[in-house]
Amino acid sequence: MSDKTFVLDGKTIPYAEGQTIMQAAMTAGVYIPHLCYHPEFKPHGSCKLCTVKANGRQAASCTQLAQSGVVVESNTGELNDERRALLQMLFVEGNHFCPSCEQSGKCKLQATAYDLNMMSTHFDHFFPDRPVDASHSDYLLDFNRCILCSLCIRASRDVDGKNVFGLAGRGIKSHLIVNAASGQLADTDFTANDKAAQVCPVGVILKKRKGFAVPIGQRTYDLNPISAMPGVKQD
Amino acid sequence: MNQLETAAHPENLRRVAIDPVSRVEGHGKVTILLDDKNKVHQVRLHIVEFRGFEKFIQGRPYWEVPVMVQRLCGICPVSHNLAASKAMDLIVGAKHLTPTAEKIRRLMHYGQILQSHALHFFHLCSPDLLFGFDSDVAKRNIVGVAAKYPDTARRGVLLRKFGQEVIRHTAGKRIHGTGSVPGGVNKSLKLAERDELLKDIYQMVEWSRDAVQLIKEMHSQNPALYNSFGSFRANLMSIVGNNGELDLYHGRLRGRDANGAIMFDAVDYQNYSQLIEEEVKPWTYMKFPYLKALGMEQGWYRVGPLSRLQNCDSIATPLAEMERREFVAYSEGELMHAPLAYHWARMIEMLFAAEMIKDLLHDEAILGSDLVVSGERAQEGVGVIEAPRGTLIHHYRVDENDLVTMCNLIVSTTHNNQAMNEAVRQVARTYLSGHEINEGLLNHIEVAIRAFDPCLSCATHALGKMPLQVELLDSAGATLSTLTRSAEGVLS
Numbered sequence: 154m155s156d157k158t159f160v161l162d163g164k165t166i167p168y169a170e171g172q173t174i175m176q177a178a179m180t181a182g183v184y185i186p187h188l189c190y191h192p193e194f195k196p197h198g199s200c201k202l203c204t205v206k207a208n209g210r211q212a213a214s215c216t217q218l219a220q221s222g223v224v225v226e227s228n229t230g231e232l233n234d235e236r237r238a239l240l241q242m243l244f245v246e247g248n249h250f251c252p253s254c255e256q257s258g259k260c261k262l263q264a265t266a267y268d269l270n271m272m273s274t275h276f277d278h279f280f281p282d283r284p285v286d287a288s289h290s291d292y293l294l295d296f297n298r299c300i301l302c303s304l305c306i307r308a309s310r311d312v313d314g315k316n317v318f319g320l321a322g323r324g325i326k327s328h329l330i331v332n333a334a335s336g337q338l339a340d341t342d343f344t345a346n347d348k349a350a351q352v353c354p355v356g357v358i359l360k361k362r363k364g365f366a367v368p369i370g371q372r373t374y375d376l377n378p379i380s381a382m383p384g385v386k387q388d
Numbered sequence: 389m390n391q392l393e394t395a396a397h398p399e400n401l402r403r404v405a406i407d408p409v410s411r412v413e414g415h416g417k418v419t420i421l422l423d424d425k426n427k428v429h430q431v432r433l434h435i436v437e438f439r440g441f442e443k444f445i446q447g448r449p450y451w452e453v454p455v456m457v458q459r460l461c462g463i464c465p466v467s468h469n470l471a472a473s474k475a476m477d478l479i480v481g482a483k484h485l486t487p488t489a490e491k492i493r494r495l496m497h498y499g500q501i502l503q504s505h506a507l508h509f510f511h512l513c514s515p516d517l518l519f520g521f522d523s524d525v526a527k528r529n530i531v532g533v534a535a536k537y538p539d540t541a542r543r544g545v546l547l548r549k550f551g552q553e554v555i556r557h558t559a560g561k562r563i564h565g566t567g568s569v570p571g572g573v574n575k576s577l578k579l580a581e582r583d584e585l586l587k588d589i590y591q592m593v594e595w596s597r598d599a600v601q602l603i604k605e606m607h608s609q610n611p612a613l614y615n616s617f618g619s620f621r622a623n624l625m626s627i628v629g630n631n632g633e634l635d636l637y638h639g640r641l642r643g644r645d646a647n648g649a650i651m652f653d654a655v656d657y658q659n660y661s662q663l664i665e666e667e668v669k670p671w672t673y674m675k676f677p678y679l680k681a682l683g684m685e686q687g688w689y690r691v692g693p694l695s696r697l698q699n700c701d702s703i704a705t706p707l708a709e710m711e712r713r714e715f716v717a718y719s720e721g722e723l724m725h726a727p728l729a730y731h732w733a734r735m736i737e738m739l740f741a742a743e744m745i746k747d748l749l750h751d752e753a754i755l756g757s758d759l760v761v762s763g764e765r766a767q768e769g770v771g772v773i774e775a776p777r778g779t780l781i782h783h784y785r786v787d788e789n790d791l792v793t794m795c796n797l798i799v800s801t802t803h804n805n806q807a808m809n810e811a812v813r814q815v816a817r818t819y820l821s822g823h824e825i826n827e828g829l830l831n832h833i834e835v836a837i838r839a840f841d842p843c844l845s846c847a848t849h850a851l852g853k854m855p856l857q858v859e860l861l862d863s864a865g866a867t868l869s870t871l872t873r874s875a876e877g878v879l880s
């Protein structure tokens with residue numbers, strides 16, 4: 154047991170065979186920024202926010218297996234600078250207008266940006282104009298906020314067994330689609346009880362007519378920074 | 389009435405532009421055409437405002453709208469929040485809110501009135517009023533006021549701050565609050581929050597009272613100026629409460645002609661579009677609303693404090709009612725039309741807001757927990773509120789999938805468009821025509837505009853620091869000279 158440890162930012166972290174650096178860190182209560190990782194799903198390794206240096210080499214901690222004796226750096230000025238740049242790109246690619254977004258205070262993108270002291274979006278905004286899909290009676294999709302983390306795709310496919318969501322296009326043209334001939338959520342078997350209804354880290358998959366029922370200031374990340382809740386599950 | 393809107397032969401005239409450059413939403417400029425003898429031939433206040441916002445809202449879910457529309461305006465976001473919420477109340481079928489919800493919203497609104505009126509009077513206008521319109525521009529600002537009248541300036545700051553605290557406790561945040569939601573509110577006041585506000589409210593009522601005295605003294609020291617500067621006759625409109633009392637949160641539309649006679653009354657604002665038409669003119673982005681029944685030439689009107697105070701029959705709070713009576717008595721049965729009387733009316737409203745806040749803070753309902761109601765879903769709703777600057781209309785249609793399909797907004801400043809143009813022309817005629825133009829004279833124009841408290845971003849800049857560019861062009865259109873005042877107040 155004692156030989157199954159590695160060092161993360163100077164702290165000794167135990168791990169079990171087959172665990173990733175991210176999993177071991179979470180279990181030990183140490184936060185590594187991440188967006189496309191969710192403890193209940195297979196890692197996807199796409200957002201790169203969780204990038205750490207393991208023995209001096211950059212690696213996505215959500216996919217990199219923990220190894221004995223490895224020295225891992227995460228909370229460093231250099232890595233956090235890179236994370237901020239990634240966040241800024243995510244912010245400008247979509248329409249993330251926090252002051253009027255109903256997910257404000259519950260959004261992992263916003264919470265991560267706050268936590269990493271991202272003070273501006275720096276790059277020019279793309280201002281995409283993607284129509285909202287409000288066809289479903291209980292849920293709404295605002296594609297303008299999608300960060301392509303693929304959590305909903307994984308949840309629908311792996312947990313709900315439905316395959317409601319998918320990715321289409323390549324590179325900068327990648328976008329989330331709904332797997333129906335009409336492309337509309339109402340024409341799928343998506344329901345409010347689906348796991349996919351609960352995993353979106355930002356404000357794309359939204360329960361209708363809820364909006365601002367919970368006041369700003371009383372929401373998950375209003376009360377504690379995201380880094381203080383390393384193992385917290387998304388709601 | 390519209391003389392000076394369009395010169396007969398613009399080609400031979402010199403053009404002077406007052407162009408405050410905007411930082412946020414809203415951008416206004418004044419252009420003046422002069423002949424060789426400096427006689428004024430044409431004056432226009434142009435405004436580029438909120439363009440595209442109505443389009444922007446289309447396709448958004450209705451519950452997001454009350455929060456989103458606050459981005460229209462950094463100065464009075466609460467007004468948009470409440471007007472949109474009132475429209476969305478109808479969409480979710482909430483015909484009557486719970487007492488807690490209604491009172492929390494009122495409290496929020498009166499907090500907004502207090503902070504906005506205090507900001508406008510103390511920060512933006514007191515320098516002109518205390519020092520004179522063409523006094524030394526270096527001192528004609530809030531810093532100058534703070535140096536010469538420290539008490540006045542300090543009270544201005546604290547009144548505004550108190551209003552912001554009321555907003556923070558009711559809306560959740562000082563700006564972009566989310567307190568008001570379709571069908572009610574999402575929070576009431578905690579006991580500690582109530583007590584914190586109660587501690588200071590008596591002082592605020594006192595200071596608001598003093599502010600009314602201050603503006604009254606200014607009037608009495610220079611009645612000729614205050615009663616005539618930029619004055620013109622106009623119809624007026626506002627909502628009034630069911631019994632004709634001053635109510636800034638809810639009521640029915642009433643209008644009076646320039647003599648004070650009631651033209652229409654008790655009009656349900658759901659039917660505003662039968663009453664009001666909007667005219668588009670090629671030289672400005674702001675529309676010109678007018679009363680359909682009277683037509684474009686005769687039907688324009690004035691909104692805001694000066695209209696409201698003279699439109700209502702009474703005020704429910706005692707101190708403000710006393711002041712209202714004195715205000716009405718001052719003009720001996722005539723309507724007061726002078727733009728500078730806006731300041732007096734505005735301060736009486738500030739006193740009213742302070743008294744209302746005091747009463748609401750003593751009402752247990754604001755601590756309640758019954759916050760939201762809903763009923764039969766509707767497709768269309770109009771929400772109207774008397775914002776600090778005047779009547780604010782929000783109108784939406786929402787489809788069965790909950791997305792907004794139509795949005796029409798008539799903001800206070802738009803109602804006042806024609807009136808502000810008239811005021812500016814009046815001032816140009818009296819003060820500018822025949823004179824060599826200088827900064828002091830141009831400030832006269834700005835003083836007239838400011839009296840309306842228009843919601844242009846330029847009006848949020850501290851006085852004397854408004855970035856301005858004045859261009860003098862010869863009759864062929866070539867630039868003769870340019871005078872630029874930077875945001876720091878430096879002339880070059």
Ligand code: SF4
Binds near residue numbers: 303304354357358
């Ligand atoms: S909709 Fe949400 S969960 Fe799905 S890919 Fe986009 S951001 Fe991720």
Ligand code: FES
Binds near residue numbers: 189203204214215216
């Ligand atoms: S969390 Fe590891 S790449 Fe996104």
